[in-house]
Amino acid sequence: MIEVALSHRFAGFALEVAFTAPGGVTALFGHSGSGKTTVVNAVAGLLRPDRGRVVVGGRVLADTDAGVFLPTHRRRVGYVFQDARLFPHLTVRQNLTYGRFFAPKGGEDFDRVVDLLGVGALLSRRPGGLSGGEKQRVAIGRALLSNPALLLMDEPLAALDEPRKAEILPFLETLRDVTRVPILYVSHSLAEVARLATTVVLLRGGQVAQSGPVAEVLADPASAAVVGPREAGAVLSVTVSGTPGEDGLTRLDSPGGPLWLSGITAMPGQALRLRIPASEVILSRAAPQGLSALNILAGRVGAIEAEGADAMVRIDLGGVDPGQGGGQAILARITRRSVAALGLEPGAEVHAIVKSVALAGHI
Amino acid sequence: MIEVALSHRFAGFALEVAFTAPGGVTALFGHSGSGKTTVVNAVAGLLRPDRGRVVVGGRVLADTDAGVFLPTHRRRVGYVFQDARLFPHLTVRQNLTYGRFFAPKGGEDFDRVVDLLGVGALLSRRPGGLSGGEKQRVAIGRALLSNPALLLMDEPLAALDEPRKAEILPFLETLRDVTRVPILYVSHSLAEVARLATTVVLLRGGQVAQSGPVAEVLADPASAAVVGPREAGAVLSVTVSGTPGEDGLTRLDSPGGPLWLSGITAMPGQALRLRIPASEVILSRAAPQGLSALNILAGRVGAIEAEGADAMVRIDLGGVDPGQGGGQAILARITRRSVAALGLEPGAEVHAIVKSVALAGHI
Amino acid sequence: AEITVFAAASLKNALDAIAADYQAKSGDTLAISYESSGKLAKQIQEGAPADIFISAATDWMDKLAETGDIQADSRSDLLGNDLVLVGGADAAPVDLVKGVDLAGLLGDEKLAMGLVDSVPAGMYGKEALTSLGVWDAVFPKVAQTDNVRAALKLVSAGEAPYGIVYASDAVSDASVKVVGTFPADSHEPIIYPVALTKSAKPEAAAFVAALKTPEAVAAFKAQGFEVLGQ
Amino acid sequence: MFDWLTPEARAAVLLSLKVSVWATVVSLPFAIAIAHGIARRAGWVWQAVNGIVHLPLILPPVVTGYLLLLTFGRKGWIGQWLDQWFGIVFAFKWTGAVIAAAVMSFPLMVRAIRLAIEAVDPKLEAAAGTLGANRLWVFGTVTLPLIVPGIIAGAILAFAKAMGEFGATITFVSNIPNQTQTLPSAIYAFLQVPGGDVAAARLVAISVVVALTALVASELVARRVARLIAGN
């Protein structure tokens, strides 16, 4: 449970933010300069807000009204800075273990983290000559190894290549799910946010534009302005309903029908979240046949919003009544020409075609 | 024309790189720590390589054999550093205009660049209090405004949000096409690379894994290891064959048939390049009907490479003989189950379904 | 005219008074540089713009005479001084005779005096103690300072019970008391010679003469000096 | 102001100020140049320069004073030459006091500036280079502004030292009232005579007040500059 309420003025910028999150990963999302780092700094105690209250897991870290302001070192936050901020005089190993001295026992295993981040070969080097991505990886490791009660991650993966990101993301998921460390996560990548976040806080110009559970916020077409039209997309909750077959695919049940995904390690019965970028959904009136895409969801057109040559179509899954599909919907971004050609209108039955491999990245 | 040949050793890392590029944008692509920044630094003259030769547009910037090593300030490179490196004591405006004094007349218009980067409100501030993305934008502006003979950009957009990236990318395209400044571009985003690059140089562990025209390199399934399976995809050359219709879509001709795209400003007859991520391609044996996707390319299966639960399928466009389609091909990443279900094998006729909106970002 | 005088630092009080008088009368202006004699002599050798040199000891004046930096015929002995033993305000008089048990009086404590090989007062003091036959006994207890005033300070601050200074220095410091005067024959006479420098302005001779007028004599005497050649 | 001082003491205060300010100002460019060389160039030449610069600190001031006298005195090997060809004389002039003070405070100034230069990130200088700035320009527009706090620190240290400098000054230019008698020389002269303590204490007080005022002022300037660079 994270509770943040802040009010702070810089010359030319006013932050006025309040949100609560139930734990898990809380993603701060917003344009450059919208105040994300400022919020994180205030939570870390590096910025003393003009007014504000920060409570994490019942611990009051700051409350200006009550005159409480815990110093940074007693907040137990592991902070991955936007600029790595490694200690230049310490080796990579010493950087990584710096927080160990103060950390309560337990926490991540050193070798495991080193392995995951691929910094094993760098351990005896000093940060001076590290590449941008290497620095960032060490910074992530340093924060993880301090066994924090709250992880603050400010664009931790921005400097990394895709394969490396793909390795680190599942680790963060484990952290979220197994060790249950709450994470405040700043990112410009909607894929990351959709994958990790429990709660999304959209910031715009120092204010909260929207906040709430990730599925809700992202399914709202209004969030597209912050998110960027090309990144918009809904998040779908599904249930694992089997174990991987010999071809590696696992069946997932959704209100719109079954989906097949590879690389699923979750147990049957477990709930998963899939992000379905609106731009990757193809619609068809008839049930499509003979396609390589395995995932076809049935539903009805909920709403159509035109945007230039394109239109954003909401498809309510599982029937006319939104309640039937658990209120779940996906978004499809198609051309207006197609809207006309297919004769789409609210209430029309449609099939949404989604590529299985396109989904795999967005669990 | 850029010609780079470098050989340099750090303790624990050896760089041994040689490539030539015909101008335009040369993308350096590779994992974190693969030597990208090192190459850029050597081109900028910030690193004196053990041995090497750097020639840009006929000017020999460095040639250790001939004892030539032009000092940085005479190379006229505009360098956007991975870490912004703004001058802390100068205002944003002074940072932006720093290079003006030395720059030959001409070059970008100050107001235009400021506008594009959205730093107008920051002009009188000092870098100290800027956000990460703001810093990076100023750094881009500073390099652009120095009217360089060669632009070096080291992950210039990594710290920026999608909407901002979407604004800056077309500007870089203009720079490439109109002012014809050669650009050496480091990025982890294949979307950016595919969109901008003329030439791609894939680095792996300090060596060139592959280099050549962007279409060739990216169509090579072997590049997937560096690129990441999810990012792999081919680049297709097409010709504009009409002006935008009233629904905003323009017809493009490819060897596999016509494609419809929105947002095309190019003149009829002009050649364009489209990136088609393998993961976004759906295959069908029969010609599909009644889909929202407008873009269906016909071709024959060229090769199938299995990778775990998935398979990478190359589709040679325009017939059996690769020569007929101008040798062009696209890649599709589908499940092995689909390969079996559709009975795909080399030589089989297939239709590739690609969403029009998914293409728009990859011109 | 402006006359520059290089004078031993200990003369400041007396000379300042005399100079003020003289300036009023003659219309000449006087600039007096007070420093240790050794340094002043070296400066004169290096071409300092001094017209008159008043040294606190004869040796530096001899040196300048040797190198021709002073007008030998203008030299005269101006002042004399006594060498005294001072103690704290409540110290008992000491009879400075041959074999005086100064070392015993000192006990574990120090005798403050100028550098015994370079500062004139220190050199005189060493000579005096030697001729009294007690130098070897006293030497281990000698604390040397770079000028005689600092030695006096050590006594007045209570750091050292006794010190050897000029009679002129002991004047006017309430916290020290002269406890004995060294016999005149126990050391070379303490003489402050005066001379015109080689490059002296013609007006300078008049001020040298003025140093011997009754008013000047009174001023010197008020500071505890002995005026020679009376 | 200063009414309660004798004219001579007043002259000493003013002269000390003049000498200290001049010594600081005159040596500043040299100090910056030398500090830059020592900080950013390698090689034994700069090591040697570094050593020479420190000499006045190591040597007793009297020795430095004598060396100055032997060098810049009217019969000194440089002084003689300056006198003959340009008619410039330092010995026993206030300008000589400036030289003495400058030489004595030079190591302090150089050290402070050098530390500041070493703290400047060479990456910023490299960035300026990519924008077309040559070495000199980089120095003037990047390095120099960034070391302003260090320069101020060095200058104030030098100024304070110059205000207190005594041994070398009095040895080189003697102690001539209104011409070369600086505050410390005047204090020295008072301390040499019976009853001079009060007058000396008064001068000490002035000296402290003047130097501390300069110190506080410089701190304020340095802080403002630092805050400006930090961007808040």
Next chain:
Amino acid sequence: MFDWLTPEARAAVLLSLKVSVWATVVSLPFAIAIAHGIARRAGWVWQAVNGIVHLPLILPPVVTGYLLLLTFGRKGWIGQWLDQWFGIVFAFKWTGAVIAAAVMSFPLMVRAIRLAIEAVDPKLEAAAGTLGANRLWVFGTVTLPLIVPGIIAGAILAFAKAMGEFGATITFVSNIPNQTQTLPSAIYAFLQVPGGDVAAARLVAISVVVALTALVASELVARRVARLIAGN
């Protein structure tokens, strides 16, 4: 070594070394603490401390010497107390010379260290805070290692100054051969007698060699540390 020196001169060399080393070592922790306070805390208290620290630079050394005498002398207000309660006496002892040298070189040391502290990026200290380190630990593990070059610079400056210190030392502890006769005192004494120049020059040479050796050594150490931090 030193065979060509008189035993007395040899004693002076050794004493000077001993005094300078001790003065540097003893004052270092205080200098670091005070420099840190001045650099990182605001408020008039630290401004005042800053002023006081600079006093020995501003005042003529003799004055500082007298003030030391009045403070740490046997009848001085601190000295008296130290004597009574702990039996510690500085007057006429080499330890007194250490105090004099330490006080005189203190401002130089503090300035150098302070500049170094001000050059440390507070963001790094903040980062250490997020990892759980309290202020003291942050200082010890981040700030302190990063200012090592500054500390070396300050220490060597102080050492050099201590080697050359004369005025305050001789005034405070006078000149007692083998006990408080440091190199500068010996040099001074030689310079005061006609014909002593050669002997003085010899001692000057020793003093220069010793101090420059220390200087060069410190430079090497500082460079190594700096390179280590730069990570090459």
